[in-house]
Amino acid sequence: MNDATQFEPKILAYVCNWCTYLGADLAGTTRLEYPPNIRIVRLPCTGRIDFNLLVKAFEVGADAVLVSGCHPGDCHYTSGNYHARRRWILFRELLDLLGFDLERIHFTWISAAEGKKFQQVVTDITEKTRKLGPYTELYAAAPALAKDLPQPQSKPFQLQTFATENKLRAEARKLLAEGTVKVVIGYGERGPVLVTRPEDADRLVWNNRSTANLAMYLKRKEVNALGKAAIVVKACDERSLVVLEKESQFERKDLHVIGMACDGMEQPRCANCAVRTPRFADTTVGQLPDQTPTPRPGKLDSLMEMSRGERMAFWVQEFDRCVKCYACRQVCSMCYCERCIVDKNQPISIDPAPGTKGNFAWHIARAFHLAGRCIGCGACAQACPVGIDLGLLNMQLARAAKKHFGYQAGVDPSAELLVGAFSQQDKEEFIG
8 A cells, every 4th residue: 555545544632731731742842753643632631531522532533542641640630540540441341342442442641751652652553543444333233133132031029038018018107107207118009109198008019010229219309308208129229229328319317218128020130139138228028048149141241242343233223223212311210410411502412312423422421420330220221112221331330340349339338439439559451
């Protein structure tokens, strides 16, 4: 290939104002030559980089992206790069599931004194990207991709292992009659119910349709206006309360937790559930021993066995069905922002209209905002009117949290939240 026809990659770099940008400036003032393929976007700190910017770069035609900032310990804002590093570790795992080419996404530390390193990094990335060629795989769909991925077998509902409805109703009746609580949030025949009078406690039920994560109602202003609440939770849903309390969304003293022993609700997620009796409830109805589930291959394992292109094609087909109804957001107990990023229009961060780019941006943002927070209740997938298994995105991030940081959302009330905290020992093998 001669010079006239040689492919010249477009590389977008998001760099820290205080270190890498000055390193680039030093490379220029000392007359160090490097390929002109890079375009620099200067930001205050790597900790301020919205990771949808990486996706946007590819959408506007970039063939590779570089993110660079101060070395750990040298951040102008003390710890911005430590926070960014932890988020990069998680975000790479999400992009890998979605089928993005990780060979085109580069992270490095470059100080203000490392003009030579900036020259070398840009040269190396340019040469590597030139060999990879144009990035044409983004949002590429396959015409005939099988979407029938295996689901783990659900456990049958076993009524005899559950505490009876009568015990639950008696507990609710007692709490309301004594004035301990003003409302009980529980399950009814046709869905969640709010019981405010002792005589209405018989409306509460406990059966294989008691699947909803009721923690989402704790963020409702109309529920909070009723006064102190009691909430019925399973062991899996209890983890939501731990996360919400850590995020200062309620005071534990203002909530009475009624824990229900549970041996499965005929949901796929129940197959891998290990804890069957709530551990932090004020009142526990029933008692079941914890178990060690037998690992079973599921949809996520099968998806990760696909090639990168097949994974991208899978998600293109899935997200093309999204109608942007935001039901996934509405039912999520962890989505409590009064104004969601997708509703902001000055500027527009995510295209609100259904479409490939806007749908990818929305689901990437939704999943990453739940990193280290999602407890895997599956409410998002259940609520999706077009049947997109959104829980796969959250499951990938949950696996990454456990793999890299030994963290499981809502399991240990004393543990720091994953995102928003950092450790100087966080691994960074992928950072140059």
